Amino acid sequence: MKYALRIGFREFAEHVKTKGFVIGIVLFPVLLFAGFRVPALLEKISKTTRAFAVIDPSGELTAIVDEAIERDWQESDDKARLAWLEKRKADPETPDYEPQKRFFQRVEIPAEAAAATPAETIANLKPWLLGDKKVKVGEDEKELFALIVMPKIQGQLKKGVEYWSTNLTDDGLSKLVSRALEDHLRRKEYTAKGIAQAEVERIARIEVRFDDKDPRKAAGEEDVGLAEKARQWAPIGFVYLMFVAMMTVAQMLLSSTVEEKASRIFEVLLSSVTPGELMLGKLMGVAAVGFVMLAAWFVSLFAILRFGAGSLSEVAGPLLGLVFTPSVLIPMAVYFLLGFLLYASLLLALGSLCNTIKEAQNFMSPVMLVLMVPLLAMIPVARDPNGVLAQVLSWIPPFTPFVMMNRIAGDPAGWEIAGTIVLLVASVAGMLWLAGRVFRNGVLRTGAPPKIVELLRMLRR
Amino acid sequence: MTDLALRLARVTKKFDTFTAVDDLSLSVPFGCVYGFLGPNGAGKTTTIRMSLSIYEPTSGTVEILGHRSALDVRQQIGYLPEEKGLYKKMKAKELIAFFGGLRGMDPAEARREAVRLLERYGLGEFVNTRCEALSKGMGQKVQVLASVVHKPKFVILDEPFSGLDPVNQQVLEQVIQDLRAAGTTIVFSTHIMEHAERLCDRIVLIGRGKRLFDGTIPEAKRSIPSCVRIHTVSDPSPLRAVRGVTDILRLEGAGHYDVVLAEGAQPDEVLRTCFRSGIELSSFERREPGLRDVFLKLVGGEEAAA
Structure with a gap:
């Protein structure tokens, strides 16, 4: 041994x-x-404000998009402010609150690209979408991340929305916009059928909670x-x-x-x-x-x-x-x-x-x-x-x-x-x-x- | 207790159908330097491995320092295998001490002794050098030292001289002489006859797994006839008539011959006959057979018989 x-x-x-x-x-x-x-850190650093443009022939949907973007930002900003408040309460030295960066920012279609028909505008916007030309966001020059082309709207959206972007894997914007449009159209339909708005919202909020319980645990402490x-x-x-x-x-x-x-x-x-x-x-x-x-x-x-x-x-x-x-x-x-x-x-x-x-x-x-x-x-x-x-x-x-x-x-x-x-x-x-x-x-x-x-x-x- | 350091009695080792060692018996007395001679593949290494209980013999018995297993007396045995290998990442001192430890030495003592040996044999500045940084010759010396660091009673060295330059061969000879002076029994295998001749008290010559000769070096030399080497432009055939001349061998190079003498025959009769017969001599030299001649004759005969 x-x-x-x-x-x-x-x-x-x-x-x-x-x-x-x-x-x-x-x-x-x-x-x-x-x-x-690192992932959280990276997100903080790398997530810059993304600029997008909207072509909206009926002129009705742009406001919906703007409102949804604003609400989304407000929610995340509220959450961050709340977390900051708690931190400040625990430690008065915490530096002042900095509002959250905006994830998305709608920009107007550059004047030189604007045309009479959506198809022409899309064609004109290609250099921006491909990153050859930049759009202005406030003081900064930015790439045009996406272009959203709304169909003409007559009561319902018969045709789909076109979403133009070189980055189709990051679907944050498209999801946000699609949800906003769906909500808008549903609400419109409910109103047309005479269902009260408040009632609709109440119904939409119905959800069932699931409490997981483990029978092997002591009585009264079965929660998992x-x-x-x-x-x-x-x-x-x-x-x-x-x-x-x-x-x-x-x-x-x-x-x-x-x-x-x-x-x-x-x-x-x-x-x-x-x-x-x-x-x-x-x-x-x-x-x-x-x-x-x-x-x-x-x-x-x-x-x-x-x-x-x-x-x-x-x-x-x-x-x-x-x-x-x-x-x-x-x-x-x-x-x-x-x-x-x-x-x-x-x-x-x-x-x-x-x-x-x-x-x-x-x-x-x-x-x-x-x-x-x-x-x-x-x-x-x-x-x-x-x-x-x-x-x-x-x-x-x-x-x-x-x-x-x-x-x-x-x-x-x-x-x-x-x-x-x-x-x-x-x-x-x-x-x-x-x-x-x-x-x-x-x-x-x-x-x-x-x-x-x-x-x-x-x-x- | 026997007075033999190593005794092999009718030992045979077979690997599947190949017989590496065939009915070999030999005895190594205490305190002697014993040479294992033989051509490549003769069975020297297999014999050594059986002596050290690395292999079990197929039949026959091995007794080393009076024990049936070398592991029972591992503290008293030192072994240098033919193929030299070192742990590349270990320092020279640590390596020697590690092998000393496996031979039962106390670790601290093994390290002290390792340093002493390295200094004694000219490797003092490499005490803390990793083995991978040593030259081949130095590495081999380190390994020799690793096999004797625990001051064994019995040392087996398998081809210790192979791959060493003349200077290092001399150092190794010194190691062997020092061990002999300390009363250590030494077995070493070699096919360099000069080393065997200089160092061995006794030799055993092995060919194709069989013992061809076992005895002292003078005995070995006596086993083959002496001869006279001459260089002449004349025809040497008249010398065949001389009493005691058994053969005349033509050597390489024009005019070189070995005149082979029977045991007890005197060379001066050959010289006289040369003068009488008008054989013009440009050189005449009496040659005592060397171990090399013994080797060539015995092994050559064995190879030819096969």
Whole structure:
């Protein structure tokens, strides 16, 4: 054991000192933090006021559009002002309120483009729509983001609206305008049919509230909050982390085994330690690397959810309390360890057969394909953690660690946890035994990796 | 307890249908420097691996320092494999200490000893250099030191001289001489006969997995006849009549011959006959057989018989 530990310690020290490992540990929290904060920040910075023009032959609809744009801006400004007021109350130092930027701004059609018919105007406006010419918005020159061409209106809108823009993926404006037009036309129709405006609005406001209740919870506390719903989805993140950690560690294991084999270090090692000690040492060393990495990630995940979630902190706080509990973390650690041993011993055996990383990568692709299954099943399993798919996959050893982790927040039955752990332990033992045999025969082998038949013969030796 | 450091008794190793070592027996007494000689593919490395319990023999028994498994006495054994490999990212000192640790040394002591050895053999300035930055020769020296850092009783070196320049070969010879002076039993394999001749007390010659010769170097030399090498423009065939001359071999280059003598035959009779028969000599040299000749004769005969 002393010798296995020494092998393991060297393995650990070598990987921990690599740049890749350090970068991996630092990069994860940075990306996570950025994931929480950057989108909001980017939106704030990049969302500039977008200018658009309207061609409206009947002259009736432009006002509707203007009103809708103004109302939309007013709503978001009110919300922001409210948030600012609360902030100001808590901290009198908060700087004065700055009104929200307008998202959209209607501009008049440039005089030089105006023509007698809409078709001609559209044709004339092409240079603006393509960004070759700019329109004036207040003091600034801006690109014309969109052109909305209204049909002639006789009672109803028979023809549709034309929406011209080089950016059709950002549908904020078109949706806003379309909703405004629909409301307007409906209201008109209601009025024509003699239905009172107030009545229409009252009816439109009817909605049914759904309160989610969980029968497993204590009487009087059955309400299910947003955080609790998120809890069911949270394991997806962990499964993904485990997948990434496993892949990183597997690569390390494979490359270090291939290096030792290619440089014939194995021969000296095997004159000092048994193949079993060597394998055990390597597994321990690399497992320690994986655990350090996961631990670092979990700590940073915890810290970011706790202190730096920004706009998501409402959900993040309660979520922490629900996920970072022994009933989730302990099975998770067990499944991770067993899953790691299962795959690591397999990769160690494969690595011992290869002389180059290239050869090793050929073996990796089928392993990767197997690993993709639990990854693809992640969403369906989280949606129905105790459904047939989840239950079946749980009992297939290569998938067990991932799928069970995936389900853990869905509180699977105790016998399922116990049973799958027993099955997994047995599979790990079997895999270690097989890997030991391949490893023993493989490490000193020279030449190309063996064919299946040779591999089977090796297992018998 | 036996007085043999290594004993192989009728050892055979087969890989599938290929027999790498065939019914080999040999004994390495304590305190001697023992050479494993033989052409490439003779089974030297396989024999060494079996001695170290890296391979199990197919049949026969191996006993090293009185034990059936080398792992039982790993603290007392040092091993340098034929193919030299180092952990590229480790520093020279750490690497030597790591291998010392695997041989049971205390880590701190192993580091101290590593530094001492590096300084002793001219690598003092590379103590903290990563192995990837060492030249091939330096790396090989580091590996030799890694195999003896724990002061083993028994050292096995597989082709230790291959790939070393003459200066480093000398350093390595010094390492071996130092080990010998400390009473260490040494087995090393080589196909460079000069090293074996200079360093070995005993040799075993292996060909195609079989033992061809086992004994001291004088014994080995006595096993083949001595000869006289002459250079002449004349026809040397009259020398065949001389008593004790068994053969005349034509060498490369015009006029060069080896006159092979039977055991105990004197070369002066050959010289006299040259004068009598009017054979014009431009050189006449008595040649004692070297290990190289033994090697060529025994291995060549084996190859021809195959």
